[in-house]
Amino acid sequence: MRAPATRRGRADGRRLRPSPRLHVTKEQYWRAQIRRIAILLAVWAVVAFGLAIFGAPFLNRFSFGGVPFGFWMAQQGAIFVFVALIWIYARSSDRADAEAGLAETDASTSAGGEGH
Numbered sequence: 001m002r003a004p005a006t007r008r009g010r011a012d013g014r015r016l017r018p019s020p021r022l023h024v025t026k027e028q029y030w031r032a033q034i035r036r037i038a039i040l041l042a043v044w045a046v047v048a049f050g051l052a053i054f055g056a057p058f059l060n061r062f063s064f065g066g067v068p069f070g071f072w073m074a075q076q077g078a079i080f081v082f083v084a085l086i087w088i089y090a091r092s093s094d095r096a097d098a099e100a101g102l103a104e105t106d107a108s109t110s111a112g113g114e115g116h
Contacts, residue, residue: 033093043085044081047073048078051073052070052073052074053074058070059073
């Protein structure tokens with residue numbers, strides 16, 4: 001696990017060094033990050049509540065694997081969507097970090113046994 005960053009640098013005393021190719025400001029970075037989180041939470045809410053709970057009577061008209069689709073969405077589908085949203089968030093955050101010059105490198109993270 002990485003040492004947490006502080007305002008002036010890392011907890012282990014090393015300074016944070018953003019890339020000299022900083023393409024976005026801090027405000028733009030965090031605005032995009034909050035927007036990304038809000039969109040993914042909205043998708044999660046629509047799937048978990050909209051489809052699985054409120055849309056279940058309509059979805060139960062269809063079957064998936066021999067069970068009503070509304071039941072399947074509530075029990076399995078929402079979990080699959082949640083895992084997919086986590087993957088999407090991680091990938092898009094990595095891209096945003098790289099664009100902002102904040103991507104993790106081998107030099108900026110600790111090795112397996114180092115500092116643990």
